[in-house]
Amino acid sequence: MIKMTQVKDPIKVYDARWEVGEFNDQEVQRLFEASLGYARLIGADTLVLTRDARLGCARVMEIGIRVAVEAGFRVFVCFDPISTPLSYFATMQTTVNFPNTMGLTVTASHNPKQYVGIKYTVPSVEAIGYDCGPLGGLKKIKELYHQHDFIPDKRDGGSLTLLKHPADDYIDYSFQLADLKDNELQGLSVILDTFNGSAGPELYRALIKAGVKVIPLRLVPNGDFPTGSPNPTSQNKMNPAMELAKQNHADLIIGIDGDGDRIVFGDQQGAFSAGFVMIPILKSICYAPEGTCRHKVLYDPKVNPNALLKWAELNTEPVLFRNGHSQIKAFMKAAGAIAGAEESGHFYHRLPLGDMEVSGENSLYTILLLLKSVHQDKSIIKEIRNLQDQIYTSGEFNFVFKDDSVRDQAMGKVIELFEGDGARMTSQTANGDDLEGTVVYKGVEHHHGKITLFDDWYAAYVRTATNEKGVVRSYISSCTTEAGEKLRKKIISLLTGQFEGKEIE
Numbered sequence: 001m002i003k004m005t006q007v008k009d010p011i012k013v014y015d016a017r018w019e020v021g022e023f024n025d026q027e028v029q030r031l032f033e034a035s036l037g038y039a040r041l042i043g044a045d046t047l048v049l050t051r052d053a054r055l056g057c058a059r060v061m062e063i064g065i066r067v068a069v070e071a072g073f074r075v076f077v078c079f080d081p082i083s084t085p086l087s088y089f090a091t092m093q094t095t096v097n098f099p100n101t102m103g104l105t106v107t108a109s110h111n112p113k114q115y116v117g118i119k120y121t122v123p124s125v126e127a128i129g130y131d132c133g134p135l136g137g138l139k140k141i142k143e144l145y146h147q148h149d150f151i152p153d154k155r156d157g158g159s160l161t162l163l164k165h166p167a168d169d170y171i172d173y174s175f176q177l178a179d180l181k182d183n184e185l186q187g188l189s190v191i192l193d194t195f196n197g198s199a200g201p202e203l204y205r206a207l208i209k210a211g212v213k214v215i216p217l218r219l220v221p222n223g224d225f226p227t228g229s230p231n232p233t234s235q236n237k238m239n240p241a242m243e244l245a246k247q248n249h250a251d252l253i254i255g256i257d258g259d260g261d262r263i264v265f266g267d268q269q270g271a272f273s274a275g276f277v278m279i280p281i282l283k284s285i286c287y288a289p290e291g292t293c294r295h296k297v298l299y300d301p302k303v304n305p306n307a308l309l310k311w312a313e314l315n316t317e318p319v320l321f322r323n324g325h326s327q328i329k330a331f332m333k334a335a336g337a338i339a340g341a342e343e344s345g346h347f348y349h350r351l352p353l354g355d356m357e358v359s360g361e362n363s364l365y366t367i368l369l370l371l372k373s374v375h376q377d378k379s380i381i382k383e384i385r386n387l388q389d390q391i392y393t394s395g396e397f398n399f400v401f402k403d404d405s406v407r408d409q410a411m412g413k414v415i416e417l418f419e420g421d422g423a424r425m426t427s428q429t430a431n432g433d434d435l436e437g438t439v440v441y442k443g444v445e446h447h448h449g450k451i452t453l454f455d456d457w458y459a460a461y462v463r464t465a466t467n468e469k470g471v472v473r474s475y476i477s478s479c480t481t482e483a484g485e486k487l488r489k490k491i492i493s494l495l496t497g498q499f500e501g502k503e504i505e
Contacts, residue, residue: 010117011142013130013466014326017108017117020056028060032067032231034144035104035120039073040153042122042134044102044498046074048091048163051106052198052259053081053221055095056116057091061343064118065160071153081344083199083222083260084109084119084362089173090166092125096354099123105219107198110231110257125358129326137326171206171364173353178368185213185375191215191253193241196222199260199363206364212371214250230258231347235395238264251374251381254367261325261361262345265370267381273393275299275307276384278341280373281366282314285337285349287304297350298340301439304477306391309451318451324433325361325397331335331433332359343475375503392484394476397492399501401470410499411472414462414491416426418442423458430448437463443479458483473505 004240010031023031039047047068051057061077068075076094078087084105085256091103100123108115120128128137136143144150175181185207192207192214194200200219207214217240218227232238232255241253255264255271267270278297286295294317299308302319310316321331325346332340332348337359340348347366351358374380401407415438418425420452423442426434443457458478465471474491478484495501 004309009142011130011138011147012117013138014118015129015199015322016138016141017111017115018325018416019114020116021114025059025063028063029067031118032064034073034141034150035118035143036068036073037085037150037152038135038141041101041140042099044100044123044335046094046101047076048087048094048101048103049075049077049488050082050087050090051079051156053085053223054108054116054194054225054258056108056112056224057081057106059481060116060118064104064106066271066343069160069364070154071152072158075158075160076163077160078165080165081198081203082166083197085261085361086166086170086199086202086357088125088360089362090163091121091168092302092358092398093125093166093169094163094352095356101125105259109259110229110233110262112229124356127326127329127360129324132324132326132330141491144271152316154264159345167202167205169282170202171209174209174362174364174368175207176371177362177365178241178352180210180368180372184210185371186211188252188371188375189213189215189248189250190348190371191217191241191245191248191250192219192256193217193232193238193253194219194256194260195227195237196220196225196256197230197256197258197260199256203256203260203364203367207367208366210371215244215250217244221284222266224396232257232262232264238266240264242268242270252371256363257345260363263347263363263366264345267385269385272388273304273307274341274343274345274347274435275303276310276387277370277426278307278339279310279387280380281347281369281382282311282316282339282371284312284369286316294341296335296337298328298342300328300342301435301437302343302396302475303341303391303459303476304391305441305444305459306387306452309453310387312451320429320435320439322429322433329359392476392478392481394474394484394488396473396475398471398473398504399463399495400468400504401472401501402488403470406499407464407470407472410495410501411462411464413494413499414472414474417494418460419488436466437473438460453479456483458487460487472501
């Protein structure tokens with residue numbers, strides 16, 4: 001047993017995450033001991049352990065392998081850097097033969113290079129978060145991490161097996177899901193910017209197989225991330241791809257984050273809203289004729305109302321849910337939803353394999369669905385651009401305050417601003433789940449999944465940061481740039497005036 005001398009822990013809301021120098025090898029070992037203690041409690045006896053390309057992953061993975069084998073687990077490992085969606089697929093494949101499989105993906109997603117972490121799935125390939133999953137998910141792992149008298153249960157019979165690289169099977173599987181044949185997408189050209197993350201090789205191979213002309217950018221996995229944080233949703237991050245698209249007259253740009261589960265689509269003029277990108281995807285997977293049972297599709301509080309209006313016209317039922325990848329996937333399964341989207345660039349699907357049906361991300365499948373629609377009708381790009389140009393979106397703007405008390409006062413004033421404007425607000429979903437922030441609508445009406453927009457509509461989402469002290473995050477979409485900018489400036493004036501908030505990235 002490792003004796004812990006500090007109160008800190010690496011457990012966050014959606015995963016475990018920390019800066020490389022923040023925890024020593026003994027503390028990382030303790031995290032694995034707690035994770036495997038949790039695995040025992042939920043009946044898992046097999047692990048799939050994978051990693052992405054970031055610099056801290058190798059050390060963490062090596063510690064995890066040693067602890068797991070010594071504890072008596074059957075361990076399957078892929079040493080090559082792969083994307084998080086590919087790691088989920090490898091876990092799905094293993095689960096077919098070993099139903100009690102837990103997946104551990106060593107990654108820190110879109111964070112800067114100094115971060116590392118672990119994403120978790122439990123049988124049968126269900127993501128967990130804090131207070132989300134069997135026995136409370138990460139909450140239970142945190143409890144074991146700090147339980148000083150907790151002694152991990154070591155057993156004989158541990159083994160280590162090298163997985164066959166799962167990329168070929170993943171590509172074939174995704175093609176089958178999308179009902180796509182080799183070279184079917186000839187005539188399309190895309191800029192593929194993978195920000196030196198781990199998804200580059202697998203996505204490049206797949207798109208070439210589909211017949212797409214691919215102009216690659218930052219394709220080679222490099223944990224140093226030489227051009228900064230691997231996050232395509234950050235301001236101006238997609239500008240190099242846009243310029244390359246103009247030079248090469250490419251049809252689309254595709255930006256992928258460091259671990260491959262966050263996607264930004266766009267054209268030569270800029271990025272598209274995830275809500276608008278979902279329209280052709282929904283047309284291809286879940287159109288239901290009028291009078292039949294409508295498919296539920298989840299959206300997070302930042303998806304703009306005009307996109308939701310278009311979703312509802314497809315006879316789908318848009319369902320609001322909170323941000324949070326683990327929580328969204330769990331609710332998607334519970335609600336019987338067929339898909340979901342977050343404006344952060346996360347797209348969710350039902351993913352069948354064998355007797356399983358997993359709710360989760362498969363970035364290649366998402367990309368193939370959109371490209372297949374565009375290949376059938378290239379005017380879809382122009383339609384999405386026209387929709388994009390009809391509305392205003394602020395992007396997330398963030399301010400930090402002296403402490404949480406000042407932050408709460410500042411956020412209270414922003415809420416008062418919306419109240420004074422006669423806006424409708426909610427902090428809960430229709431079934432009572434906490435949205436972890438306030439969703440604001442004016443001129444937007446929802447009736448049993450149908451959306452009505454008035455001429456002066458706007459929507460907003462205001463929340464406190466989950467993992468950072470003293471931070472308020474705000475996001476606006478509106479009917480016009482003038483209305484949206486006016487509202488954004490009012491909010492900034494409140495946050496920076498009396499409360500002396502400082503803008504941060």
